[in-house]
Amino acid sequence: MSAPNRFSRSLVALHWGMAVLLLVVYLAMELRGFLPRGSAERSFAKALHVSAGLSLLLLLAVRVLVRLRAPVPPITPAPALWMRLSAAAGHLALYGFLLVMPLLGWLLLSAEGATIRFWGLVVPPLVAPSPALAHALEEWHEAGASLGYLLIGVHVLAALLHHYLRRDDTLPRMAPWMRPR
Numbered sequence: 001m002s003a004p005n006r007f008s009r010s011l012v013a014l015h016w017g018m019a020v021l022l023l024v025v026y027l028a029m030e031l032r033g034f035l036p037r038g039s040a041e042r043s044f045a046k047a048l049h050v051s052a053g054l055s056l057l058l059l060l061a062v063r064v065l066v067r068l069r070a071p072v073p074p075i076t077p078a079p080a081l082w083m084r085l086s087a088a089a090g091h092l093a094l095y096g097f098l099l100v101m102p103l104l105g106w107l108l109l110s111a112e113g114a115t116i117r118f119w120g121l122v123v124p125p126l127v128a129p130s131p132a133l134a135h136a137l138e139e140w141h142e143a144g145a146s147l148g149y150l151l152i153g154v155h156v157l158a159a160l161l162h163h164y165l166r167r168d169d170t171l172p173r174m175a176p177w178m179r180p181r
């Protein structure tokens with residue numbers, strides 16, 4: 001049993017595991033640009049991006065189930081209503097991002113008519129090949145990725161402000177190895 005002022009172990013593991021996986025997803029694509037076109041390393045980076053990205057989708061389903069079953073630990077001292085509402089909106093946006101981005105990627109590869117592999121396993125396409133749709137989806141996927149940087153930036157900043165400025169226990173609830181300030 002975890003203490004009442006901590007998220008459950010499984011939610012903590014999912015939060016940080018998925019954060020690391022997301023870092024891999026972003027890094028694979030951002031670093032791919034530096035690799036020579038047609039190289040094995042470049043294909044590996046893309047395959048890693050796709051497999052890690054689809055893993056996020058799978059883990060999200062587990063995470064939502066765990067989150068709905070476990071109670072959310074209270075923050076001490078209790079934040080004002082506006083803070084609670086903006087946190088809820090921010091978290092919902094992050095969950096939405098983790099759902100929409102892998103789906104856009106999956107749709108994008110489907111529209112390109114590419115073979116989609118999840119750690120070697122072939123995944124079925126979601127739509128029929130269409131160059132025009134693939135082009136639009138690529139733009140949305142790219143815009144979503146930029147929005148993701150913003151959402152995560154605000155999220156991390158909020159966590160740090162809670163910890164160092166407001167000095168409440170928001171962060172140790174999700175990072176149980178940390179001591180409340």
Ligand code: HEM
Nearest residue numbers: 025029049050053054056098101102105106109142145148
């Ligand atoms: C949370 C999950 C994901 C994030 C944050 C993400 C982010 C990104 C980023 C930053 C890029 C580079 C965009 C650019 O500047 O060109 C990219 C490209 C791409 N992503 Fe994802 N992605 C995710 C999941 C997926 C998944 C699951 C797939 C496939 C099933 C996928 C397929 C692609 C493809 C094919 C490209 C390359 C588009 C091109 O050729 O330029 N992505 N993604």
Ligand code: HEM
Nearest residue numbers: 015019022067072087091094095152155156159170171174
């Ligand atoms: C250094 C990076 C990060 C820090 C310090 C951090 C910190 C936290 C903290 C303290 C909470 C609890 C907030 C609360 O109860 O009000 C939280 C929740 C959450 N975090 Fe992060 N986080 C980080 C990265 C990420 C990333 C990369 C994502 C995914 C895109 C993410 C998604 C979420 C979500 C969806 C919740 C809501 C949990 C819930 O109540 O269901 N976090 N995070």
